[in-house]
Amino acid sequence: MDRSRHSDDKILDAAQTALMDLGLRNTTLAEVARRAGVSRMTLYRRYPDIDALLTEVLGRQLMRVVRRNAGLKEVTGADRTARDLLVTGTVEVVRAFHGDLLMHKVLDSDAEFLLPYLTREFGGLQHYALDLMSVRLEQGHEDGSIRSGSVALQARTVLLTAQSFVISARAAGPVPMDRLLEELTQMLDAYLRPTPRPTG
Template sequence: MTSSAPALSTDRTAGTRDRALKAAHTSILEIGATRTTMVEVARRSGVGRTTLYRHWPDITALFADLLTRELTAVVERVDPALPDSALRNSALHASALPDSAPGDADELVELLCTFADEVRADPLLDAFRRHESDMLSEYVFHRLGTSQRRLIDVLRGLLAQAIATDPRLAGRDADRTATMLFLAVQGLVLSAPLADPPLDPATWRTELHLLIKGYLGL
């Protein structure tokens, strides 16, 4: 009876994944997503291809993890007090939100606009939006990915708190409103380059602010 090979330690596994994801991030910004292959990631990261394939079946799966990682970083840039686990937790409830979470609808709108603006301007996300439309279309037209569902969960928690404290949102359903807002903002972020001009970045954010306020009836 042969013994199985010892499992990689959690720290070593996390370190390997981190090196590979950082290498993929740099590669996409330098040579583009189309030319960023598993071979290129292995070369840049020093992680063997066999090891890479233990973590990701193909480059598309690696890209999906990279997008989730980048969205997590955007959330933290917008509000460092939001927990790092926000995009990893399957359900974030209002009771789990930090004290800095928006307390009323106006603060929520501002937070949403800031987040959308950060996503629109993020170099990695911009590269995917401009050059990996086929991959992104899977998550726009066919199914919601893990990071999308978790962003909706975060938004649901924020809305639930705002609904509880702001009478202008009385009667709003946090689940339905969060889903609708996410889909609307996602579409606007992905199509932002198509509308410049006349919607330069500053004007785009101003109009987004008006759009969200209008939907919420503020």
């Protein structure tokens, strides 16, 4: 790892620990600089404001969650169809987001910080997830476990559905997360399942 990358990671790590300790709105560039052992001018040259820095911190963590839980090494076979792997992998990523301490901190301290992820054009994280889903969808079209259709449209529909369960699940009130994820599993499986051909 080069020194620049090491320095970037040190800054992001410091920002993440500050966010966890202080919350979003109490984390400042000066505090991050102090924890990272760099000058404030170093941060100001790289980030226009604290929101830009914390957005990068959050994006890095979300990418880690997806990579750890997307079932990238799972292969299709007689006992695992592409639909099963896509639905299971998507639900596990949603479950992992709800178990992630950084996500909890953001949702508790300032959920509005996540609005850009919902309202602006897809960013790097969403495009990475779309690429993963597209591979599974293509496999599902080939093995017959996923109904025919546009891979791009199906991938975006699955992503938007999963994203809503990540961001808005707390609005469901006292419904246990496991129950919500069971419903998400049923929803995605029904959406992707091929329509039975009429008999007779």
